[in-house]
Amino acid sequence: MQLTPEEFSAFRDMxxxxxxxxxxxxxxxxxxxxxxxxxxxILDEAMATGVMASADPESPGHETxxxxxxxxxxxxxxxxxxxxELASVCAGVAMNVHAAGLAALVLNMADKAPxxxxxxxxxxxxxxxxxxxxxxxxxPSGAAPPIAARARGEKGGYVLSGGKDYVxxxxxxEAFLVFxxxxxxxxCFVVPREAPGLEEADxxxxxxxxxxxxxxxxxxxLVLPAxxxxxxxxxxxxxxxxxxxxxxxxxxxxxxxMARGALERAREYAEERYQGCCLIINHPAMGMLxxxxxxxxxxxxxxxxKASLEEGTAWRKxxxxxxxxxxxxxxxxxxxxxxxxxxxxxxxxxxxxMEKRYRDVNSLKCAGGSPRDLRAIIAETIGEK
Amino acid sequence: MKPxxxxxxxxxxxPLFGRLFxxxxxxxxWEDETMTLPWTLRRMRRKYKAFADERIRPLELExxxxxxxxxxxxxxxxYAKLGYATELxxxxxxxxxxxxxxxxxxxxxxxxxxEITAACGGIxxxxxxxxxxxxxxxxxxxxxVLTKWVIPTYAALKRGEKxxxxxxxxxxxxxxxxxxTEGAMKAKVVTRAKxxxxxxxxxxxxxxxxxxxxxxxxxxxxxxxxxxxxxxxCFLLERGMKGFTLGxxxxxxGQKAGDATELVLEDVFVPDDHRIxxxxxxxxxxxxxxxxxxxxVGAIALGISRSAFEHCLDFCRTTRLGNKRLVxxxxxxxxxxxxxxxxxAARALxxxxxxxxxxxxxxxxxxxxxxxxxxxxxxCEKAMEIMGxxxxxxxxxVEKALRDARLTQIYEGTNQINRLGIIEDLWDNxxxx
Numbered sequence: 119m120q121l122t123p124e125e126f127s128a129f130r131d132m133x134x135x136x137x138x139x140x141x142x143x144x145x146x147x148x149x150x151x152x153x154x155x156x157x158x159x160i161l162d163e164a165m166a167t168g169v170m171a172s173a174d175p176e177s178p179g180h181e182t183x184x185x186x187x188x189x190x191x192x193x194x195x196x197x198x199x200x201x202x203e204l205a206s207v208c209a210g211v212a213m214n215v216h217a218a219g220l221a222a223l224v225l226n227m228a229d230k231a232p233x234x235x236x237x238x239x240x241x242x243x244x245x246x247x248x249x250x251x252x253x254x255x256x257x258p259s260g261a262a263p264p265i266a267a268r269a270r271g272e273k274g275g276y277v278l279s280g281g282k283d284y285v286x287x288x289x290x291x292e293a294f295l296v297f298x299x300x301x302x303x304x305x306c307f308v309v310p311r312e313a314p315g316l317e318e319a320d321x322x323x324x325x326x327x328x329x330x331x332x333x334x335x336x337x338x339x340l341v342l343p344a345x346x347x348x349x350x351x352x353x354x355x356x357x358x359x360x361x362x363x364x365x366x367x368x369x370x371x372x373x374x375x376m377a378r379g380a381l382e383r384a385r386e387y388a389e390e391r392y393q394g395c396c397l398i399i400n401h402p403a404m405g406m407l408x409x410x411x412x413x414x415x416x417x418x419x420x421x422x423x424k425a426s427l428e429e430g431t432a433w434r435k436x437x438x439x440x441x442x443x444x445x446x447x448x449x450x451x452x453x454x455x456x457x458x459x460x461x462x463x464x465x466x467x468x469x470x471x472m473e474k475r476y477r478d479v480n481s482l483k484c485a486g487g488s489p490r491d492l493r494a495i496i497a498e499t500i501g502e503k
Numbered sequence: 504m505k506p507x508x509x510x511x512x513x514x515x516x517x518p519l520f521g522r523l524f525x526x527x528x529x530x531x532x533w534e535d536e537t538m539t540l541p542w543t544l545r546r547m548r549r550k551y552k553a554f555a556d557e558r559i560r561p562l563e564l565e566x567x568x569x570x571x572x573x574x575x576x577x578x579x580x581x582y583a584k585l586g587y588a589t590e591l592x593x594x595x596x597x598x599x600x601x602x603x604x605x606x607x608x609x610x611x612x613x614x615x616x617x618e619i620t621a622a623c624g625g626i627x628x629x630x631x632x633x634x635x636x637x638x639x640x641x642x643x644x645x646x647x648v649l650t651k652w653v654i655p656t657y658a659a660l661k662r663g664e665k666x667x668x669x670x671x672x673x674x675x676x677x678x679x680x681x682x683x684t685e686g687a688m689k690a691k692v693v694t695r696a697k698x699x700x701x702x703x704x705x706x707x708x709x710x711x712x713x714x715x716x717x718x719x720x721x722x723x724x725x726x727x728x729x730x731x732x733x734x735x736x737c738f739l740l741e742r743g744m745k746g747f748t749l750g751x752x753x754x755x756x757g758q759k760a761g762d763a764t765e766l767v768l769e770d771v772f773v774p775d776d777h778r779i780x781x782x783x784x785x786x787x788x789x790x791x792x793x794x795x796x797x798x799x800v801g802a803i804a805l806g807i808s809r810s811a812f813e814h815c816l817d818f819c820r821t822t823r824l825g826n827k828r829l830v831x832x833x834x835x836x837x838x839x840x841x842x843x844x845x846x847x848a849a850r851a852l853x854x855x856x857x858x859x860x861x862x863x864x865x866x867x868x869x870x871x872x873x874x875x876x877x878x879x880x881x882x883c884e885k886a887m888e889i890m891g892x893x894x895x896x897x898x899x900x901v902e903k904a905l906r907d908a909r910l911t912q913i914y915e916g917t918n919q920i921n922r923l924g925i926i927e928d929l930w931d932n933x934x935x936x
Contacts, residue, residue: 262825488891
């Protein structure tokens with residue numbers, strides 16, 4: 119059932135209040151990314167208040183959290199709003215909620231829940247930092263470069279080999295949902311974090327989104343029971359496409375939140391800061407920056423609206439999401455950099471957290487589908503009906 | 504076997520003189536561009552690169568994470584001993600080769616800054632800020648400053664002594680204001696000098712001062728008494744002067760090896776012989792310094808773009824996607840070409856601006872700074888985008904380049920202020936007529 123406008127508005131107020139009450143205080147810390155130690159407790163609170171989704175039916179966010187069950191029935195609109203609100207304060211926290219939510223969505227879409235439902239999981243799909251194109255997803259055995267993560271049936275179970283890279287893995291993670299090739303087709307496995315043969319390593323020091331861990335995984339002949347494989351009513355390849363689509367849309371929503379947060383801070387600063395004899399908001403040069411940022415915000419909102427309300431085929435929705443990420447992240451990065459410029463030298467310092475937004479938005483632009491990957495995907499499908 | 508359309512083969516069909524007109528690209532691009540310079544500058548460019556490769560490049564990523572890993576004093580002394588900190592004046596006072604005076608005066612500085620910042624933007628700022636701090640002494644044109652300060656300081660630097668300079672104009676309530684004429688008239692400048700017997704007493708604060716925390720000397724601009732910025736006068740402050748202390752050390756997004764510190768002045772007595780130039784000559788001197796330094800910011804931006812390009816190219820050469828290297832994909836080639844176009848254009852602009860008999864005018868300096876810094880950010884962004892998820896990883900170098908590049912759009916006047924400065928400079932004769 120779709121939320122009424124009043125319900126949607128109340129839901130947004132709740133998300134906004136959570137972001138300001140529970141997330142914002144972590145940034146009152148001298149570290150450039152705030153007190154990262156607090157992220158886990160913020161996520162626990164997000165789960166308890168229903169902001170963060172979980173596949174656990176008992177969890178408050180099972181239905182209403184970002185990418186919770188309601189997203190399957192009602193579409194992505196309220197999830198995007200939640201992510202945008204969180205990212206307007208801290209994109210790293212939003213990335214945790216986004217990653218956990220998408221994993222919950224995959225689990226919720228399975229025909230049968232696994233014996234032990236992980237309360238918090240992350241999807242592991244990408245390898246080598248590059249996305250497979252649409253044709254490689256539909257025909258994964260012919261993918262170039264080949265998909266390295268493979269599962270082979272053995273002794274009534276599966277043995278997983280290969281690896282995955284740049285897996286955004288929320289704090290408190292219990293399992294990975296690994297997409298691998300089995301008999302030349304996609305299969306999705308629930309891999310508990312403590313499974314023997316699973317090696318995880320931090321992907322390294324990153325420019326931004328540091329509140330969300332990012333891992334590289336290696337599967338060393340990892341043995342899995344048969345029931346760890348999830349089955350779906352749809353083809354698993356279609357689920358991969360849907361996962362990628364929603365991942366991009368969530369990123370567009372987070373970039374919208376970052377751009378909005380940056381613009382709000384810039385406007386506040388411009389209304390307080392004197393230069394010469396007047397407030398800088400009255401300087402046309404500042405007006406140019408703020409109005410450009412504001413216009414880009416509108417572009418982002420339009421992209422989100424169009425991509426999330428599209429009623430066309432799954433294929434059409436997929437391409438729209440790719441286009442939204444390509445154009446939207448560019449617009450968001452431009453809006454953030456224009457907002458930062460309003461602060462002059464102070465924007466470059468850690469004090470106003472504008473530099474954090476700049477680092478976060480530029481990281482997000484390249485994450486889970488760089489502009490180059492997205493162009494290749496869009497180009498591959500241009501002309502197709 | 505080269506195809507018949509390859510330039511090497513095709514040129515054989517031309518007569519001898521025709522072959523001479525067909526310019527071929529031999530060797531690498533860096534060396535090819537070096538060969539367009541006069542012999543003295545070629546030699547200098549190669550020396551700068553060797554220094555940067557040996558002493559700075561290995562520290563690039565480590566120092567970005569932990570600036571305490573950089574021995575700033577040691578590096579600066581070695582830099583000075585090689586004669587690189589004394590190139591604002593020619594031999595015998597400085598170390599600028601005499602042929603450079605003949606129309607190539609600013610070129611060595613631009614070449615040096617590009618090479619150093621191509622190795623590390625932050626270390627480039629740390630070393631380059633010294634030139635900025637020392638520039639008022641030279642540009643004041645004052646014989647007494649020359650004999651009292653310039654000659655002894657240059658002699659000490661050539662011996663490898665640490666005499667590091669910083670330049671202080673920015674104040675908490677007057678940042679970009681003091682980089683533009685109209686804004687400066689209304690700026691809320693708080694640093695003031697009061698004339699007393701034998702000197703001046705200075706009170707106030709300066710912020711975001713590059714090398715402020717490590718400099719031995721600071722060229723600082725202050726208003727006289729209760730007058731406005733038109734009374735600005737330049738003073739030379741020495742570290743350790745009573746009442747002269749360091750305030751907060753800024754935490755920046757990038758160029759981390761370059762220090763940015765607040766200077767606090769509480770009843771600092773500055774003797775008369777520490778005044779640089781006549782009273783009230785500070786505003787003109789400030790303009791002169793900025794006209795000289797903004798192409799230097801262009802060179803910093805240029806070096807950082809080169810760093811991003813080189814890191815990205817290395818990635819594209821060594822990363823295989825499917826059955827071929829990334830660099831062999833047409834879309835990647837177009838992106839790399841776009842980056843090169845911006846780097847070529849920025850270098851052409853920087854070299855053209857500094858390659859003059861007379862110092863560059865304000866408009867040309869600002870054009871260079873704005874174009875090169877915007878180009879640099881665009882190149883770094885493109886490099887990150889090409890590298891996808893690898894792009895935001897610190898170990899790959901390009902995210903650092905983007906963080907470093909972003910500052911070049913802000914310091915030495917934001918690019919907005921510089922754009923207004925271009926129009927202001929051209930108003931009387933070109934724009935407003």
